[in-house]
Amino acid sequence: MALYSEKVMDHFRNPRNVGVIEDADGVGEVGNAKCGDIMKIYLKIEGEPGHEIVTDVKFETFGCGSAIASSSMATELIMGKPLSEALTLTNRAVTEALDGLPAHKLHCSVLAEEAIKAAVKDYFDRNGIAYDPELFKEGPEPSCAV
Numbered sequence: 001m002a003l004y005s006e007k008v009m010d011h012f013r014n015p016r017n018v019g020v021i022e023d024a025d026g027v028g029e030v031g032n033a034k035c036g037d038i039m040k041i042y043l044k045i046e047g048e049p050g051h052e053i054v055t056d057v058k059f060e061t062f063g064c065g066s067a068i069a070s071s072s073m074a075t076e077l078i079m080g081k082p083l084s085e086a087l088t089l090t091n092r093a094v095t096e097a098l099d100g101l102p103a104h105k106l107h108c109s110v111l112a113e114e115a116i117k118a119a120v121k122d123y124f125d126r127n128g129i130a131y132d133p134e135l136f137k138e139g140p141e142p143s144c145a146v
């Protein structure tokens with residue numbers, strides 16, 4: 001069996017939603033200290049607090065192919081969705097949508113989950129919207145076998 005699924009290869013070769021949103025409502029940047037990969041997510045958000053929709057999302061990723069494929073898939077999964085769904089997107093959901101990642105590349109999908117969470121937190125902070133800090137508690141640094 002091939003190491004990477006066709007979906008991973010497709011999103012790596014033709015990543016969706018690459019770029020910058022200049023007037024983004026929330027921006028999140030995260031990195032993995034071990035491999036040095038960096039992921040940045042830009043969100044455009046509309047709607048009343050509690051009923052917001054992600055109307056646009058773009059990403060910049062300086063990293064491995066799995067990180068690029070994960071970012072691309074993650075943006076597709078939250079585009080047009082309620083902000084609450086973006087906030088609860090897990091790396092597992094990203095990995096499943098990609099038809100899997102090799103075990104030593106799972107941490108790359110964690111970056112996508114963390115970058116989206118960081119962008120949502122930025123949106124909350126900019127707008128003075130109260131939130132449960134537990135939502136953004138940092139877990140242990142995912143190991144990065146490159």
Ligand code: FES
Pocket residue numbers: 032035036037063064065066067105107108111144145146
């Ligand atoms: Fe570090 Fe993929 S994000 S190797």
